Amino acid sequence: MAVTHTGLDDLPVEQRLEIMARRLNRAQNALIDAESVLDKRMRELDLANRELQRREEDLAQRLTIENAKLLYAQRTAGMATIHWQSGESYSSSDELVWLLGIDPEKDVTVESGVSVLHPLDKARVFKAYYAFMHDLPASISHEFDHRIIHPGRGIRWLRWSLRRELDEDGSLQSIYGSVRDITNSRKAERQVKALQLRAERRVRELNRTTRQLEIAKSQAEEALQARDRFLSAVGHHLRTPLASLTGSLEVLAIDAHTQEEKRRIDVASRSAGQLSAMIGELLEEAEGTRPAITLHPIAINAHNALRETQRYWQELHPTADNLSLTISPTVPEGIMADPENLRELSDCLIGSALDSGSHVTVLADWDEGLAISITVQDQGQWANLAKSKKASIGDPAMRFAKRLTERMDGSITIKEPGILHLHLPLLEAPLTGQNGRKSDHLRMPSGRIPIILLAEDTPTNRYVISSQVESLGCHIETVENGALAVERLKEKSFDAVLMDVMMPVMDGETATRTIRELDGPPAHVPIIGITAHSLHAERERLLAAGMTACLSKPVRRDALRFALEEVLQNAPDIAAEAPVSVLDKDAFCQAFTALPASYRSKLLDAVCDDLTTYGKELSDAVEAKDHEAVRHCAHSLKGVALNIGAEGLLDCLELFRKQEIALATSFQPQLKKMIAATVTACGDLFEQHIAEHPAA
Numbered sequence: 001m002a003v004t005h006t007g008l009d010d011l012p013v014e015q016r017l018e019i020m021a022r023r024l025n026r027a028q029n030a031l032i033d034a035e036s037v038l039d040k041r042m043r044e045l046d047l048a049n050r051e052l053q054r055r056e057e058d059l060a061q062r063l064t065i066e067n068a069k070l071l072y073a074q075r076t077a078g079m080a081t082i083h084w085q086s087g088e089s090y091s092s093s094d095e096l097v098w099l100l101g102i103d104p105e106k107d108v109t110v111e112s113g114v115s116v117l118h119p120l121d122k123a124r125v126f127k128a129y130y131a132f133m134h135d136l137p138a139s140i141s142h143e144f145d146h147r148i149i150h151p152g153r154g155i156r157w158l159r160w161s162l163r164r165e166l167d168e169d170g171s172l173q174s175i176y177g178s179v180r181d182i183t184n185s186r187k188a189e190r191q192v193k194a195l196q197l198r199a200e201r202r203v204r205e206l207n208r209t210t211r212q213l214e215i216a217k218s219q220a221e222e223a224l225q226a227r228d229r230f231l232s233a234v235g236h237h238l239r240t241p242l243a244s245l246t247g248s249l250e251v252l253a254i255d256a257h258t259q260e261e262k263r264r265i266d267v268a269s270r271s272a273g274q275l276s277a278m279i280g281e282l283l284e285e286a287e288g289t290r291p292a293i294t295l296h297p298i299a300i301n302a303h304n305a306l307r308e309t310q311r312y313w314q315e316l317h318p319t320a321d322n323l324s325l326t327i328s329p330t331v332p333e334g335i336m337a338d339p340e341n342l343r344e345l346s347d348c349l350i351g352s353a354l355d356s357g358s359h360v361t362v363l364a365d366w367d368e369g370l371a372i373s374i375t376v377q378d379q380g381q382w383a384n385l386a387k388s389k390k391a392s393i394g395d396p397a398m399r400f401a402k403r404l405t406e407r408m409d410g411s412i413t414i415k416e417p418g419i420l421h422l423h424l425p426l427l428e429a430p431l432t433g434q435n436g437r438k439s440d441h442l443r444m445p446s447g448r449i450p451i452i453l454l455a456e457d458t459p460t461n462r463y464v465i466s467s468q469v470e471s472l473g474c475h476i477e478t479v480e481n482g483a484l485a486v487e488r489l490k491e492k493s494f495d496a497v498l499m500d501v502m503m504p505v506m507d508g509e510t511a512t513r514t515i516r517e518l519d520g521p522p523a524h525v526p527i528i529g530i531t532a533h534s535l536h537a538e539r540e541r542l543l544a545a546g547m548t549a550c551l552s553k554p555v556r557r558d559a560l561r562f563a564l565e566e567v568l569q570n571a572p573d574i575a576a577e578a579p580v581s582v583l584d585k586d587a588f589c590q591a592f593t594a595l596p597a598s599y600r601s602k603l604l605d606a607v608c609d610d611l612t613t614y615g616k617e618l619s620d621a622v623e624a625k626d627h628e629a630v631r632h633c634a635h636s637l638k639g640v641a642l643n644i645g646a647e648g649l650l651d652c653l654e655l656f657r658k659q660e661i662a663l664a665t666s667f668q669p670q671l672k673k674m675i676a677a678t679v680t681a682c683g684d685l686f687e688q689h690i691a692e693h694p695a696a
Contacts, residue, residue: 079180082162086173099158099181101150118147118155138166145182157183293407295338296562299429302335303327306364309346313354322359323350330366334431337370337424340558341404348401349374349422369410369425376418441473442564450495450568454478455485455511456530457503461553465498465530468557472564480504482511489515489522496567501531501542509545516546526567530555582674582681585689587645592690604686608679610640611649615675637675646678 011019080095090110097104102112117125128144136142141163150156162177310325349372353360358377365371405412410424444450452474456462462478469476477494479485483506485497497515501508512527529547531538539550549563592600614637621629634653641649652674 079178081178082176084175086167086171096179099156099179100148101152116148116150118149121146132162132164133172138164141177155183156181157186293341293404295341295407296558297336297338299334299431300337300339300342301333301431302331302337302364302370303333305337305339305342306346306362309343309350310362312347313350322357323354323362324360325362326364328363328365331364331370332366332428334429335370336427336429338408340556341408342424345401345404345408345422346372348397348404349420352397352401353420367423369423369427371424372422374420374422442561442568443473444495444568450474450564451493452476452496452498452564453485453488453494454498455480455482455503455508456498456500457481458500461500465555465560468555468560469498469564471557472561474564482506482508482514485511486514486518489525490518493521494525496564497525497527499527499529499547501529501538508547509542512542512546526570528563528567582646582648582677583685584645584647585685588682588685589689591644592686600686600690604682604690607640607644607682611637611675611679611682614640615672619672641678644682649674649678 009016078095078099080093080099082090082092082096084090090108092108096102096108100108100113100116102108102116106112114122125144125146128146132142132144141161144160144162146158146160148156148158158179159182160177160179162175164172165174165176167173306325306327310323313323314321350360350362353374353376356376361373361375363373363375365373402412405422405424408424408426410422413421413423415421442450452469454462454465454469454476456465456478457480462480466476466478477488477492479488481503482499485499486506488494489497499508499512503511506514508529508531512529515525515527516523526548527546529542529550530553531542531550532553542550548567551559551563592603595603614633618630618633618637621633638650638653640646641653652671
């Protein structure tokens with residue numbers, strides 16, 4: 001500065017004034033700029049202060065609202081908060097006053113809190129507080145439950161959740177936490193626990209009951225199995241000798257030389273039939289099942305049937321002199337009825353009437369069917385039947401009569417005491433031949449004599465059943481057990497098998513399953529089971545094993561004839577028939593030559609596709625036992641066969657159409673072969689007569 005001033009002093013006055021003036025001007029401008037910046041900064045600071053004040057006000061308002069919400073939430077939840085800082089007194093939210101029931105005008109202190117403690121909990125609370133302050137770890141929340149006596153709400157439960165914090169030196173720095181009323185939740189917990197205990201007890205009781213039921217079920221199943229074994233044994237021991245008796249009587253009746261012999265045999269045979277029917281009814285009742293009764297109606301002489309019944313009872317019953325029969329002229333001679341079941345029905349009713357010991361009058365009339373009135377002098381004879389729709393409870397014969405009547409779509413009514421009315425809606429029928437019956441001789445659809453295989457271990461039954469089959473015009477071979485039957489079927493073709501169920505070496509059920517697993521035609525032979533049992537469960541099992549039908553011992557000749565007739569009529573007999581051509585050449589060529597040459601190969605493709613497709617659909621329908629689908633597919637196949645002259649397939653479909661679903665399954669391989677042969681023949685004939693000769 002000294003140098004500078006020394007420099008200015010050396011300058012002229014005017015120059016020095018000019019320099020000083022410039023300096024002064026710069027200083028003034030700097031001052032003005034500083035004042036402007038300061039003013040701007042002051043305005044900004046004032047604006048920032050006002051914004052900060054507004055925010056503080058908003059924050060305070062929000063804090064007030066949030067505090068209000070928190071207090072409301074605490075009141076709703078029944079809880080309060082507490083806090084203590086070293087060097088300060090305890091502080092708490094306003095809800096603590098409400099929870100403890102303390103006077104709101106007074107401050108909350110430790111003493112006021114102790115004053116509301118339940119007397120039984122004071123010692124426990126002090127001990128827990130001491131442990132919290134000295135023993136329990138810090139920086140972790142600890143919970144304590146105790147009771148208080150609230151001045152206005154009685155005994156309440158509180159739960160404290162407290163936490164203490166220590167400073168760096170390990171000294172107590174602060175305590176904070178919460179307290180809430182848990183009275184209702186404890187009550188709910190106790191109720192839930194009580195319900196849980198009750199449910200657990202109920203589950204234990206149910207488990208115990210379930211175990212008892214399982215034991216009872218096992219015992220019941222064992223009892224049922226024992227009952228079934230007993231009934232099977234009883235049925236076997238009763239029916240086996242009875243089968244020999246009734247069968248022998250039927251064979252003797254066929255060979256009877258005189259009318260007297262025939263009459264005596266008929267009486268014995270009819271009595272044996274009654275005994276067999278009653279045994280079957282009693283066994284079925286013991287089993288608790290009611291298998292369906294099969295009817296085989298034929299044209300019979302109604303007058304002769306009724307008179308034979310009268311003669312039978314007049315010779316058999318000790319009070320038969322009291323029996324009188326009147327047949328109205330309106331009753332036609334020929335009617336369609338099952339002779340066996342009609343005879344058993346009339347025997348049941350007339351026999352029950354004669355048991356009354358009073359005079360019995362039978363009047364036969366015709367009123368849209370056969371109407372029979374049975375009158376007894378003892379007016380209490382039909383009392384039970386009149387009161388119950390289930391027939392007489394104590395009379396098996398009347399129960400059986402009721403079942404037979406219902407099966408024939410008839411009715412039994414008691415319109416007045418002592419008079420029973422039986423109505424059967426039967427149809428009139430012309431009589432042809434002796435007694436209106438056609439020849440008993442059975443034939444295959446081709447007219448060939450059937451060949452039957454009989455598997456029966458009892459020599460007497462084997463002789464009787466063989467005689468019955470031979471009397472039906474059939475050839476028969478016999479074996480002694482199921483194993484021999486299987487081997488014989490491998491060696492020779494048979495049209496049907498009569499298979500006894502209980503046999504040594506191999507029983508009938510096992511033999512049937514083995515036969516169904518064979519290859520080729522033997523696997524599809526109809527098998528009629530012959531069992532000494534009448535249990536419904538056994539019949540279902542035998543049919544499931546592959547048997548076509550079942551007959552119960554004693555085997556009646558008519559029942560055997562109907563069973564054989566049914567399976568033989570439905571059994572395929574293609575091997576016995578004269579060979580037929582697969583296609584009619586003229587019809588085949590006509591179907592194709594009627595079209596333009598350009599469409600003929602397309603028709604061939606469509607025919608082959610339809611044959612294959614419908615054949616597959618038919619096979620699937622048979623497997624699914626869908627009767628409607630079987631009918632539809634067979635009809636479609638028939639239409640294709642008619643269009644191209646497939647004679648072999650038409651004949652095969654005609655036989656197939658007559659089958660029951662069970663037999664249709666066994667006939668499928670033959671039908672598949674015929675479809676395949678038809679497709680091949682179509683291709684061959686087309687190449688020979690259509691493709692090579694377009695103008696044919």
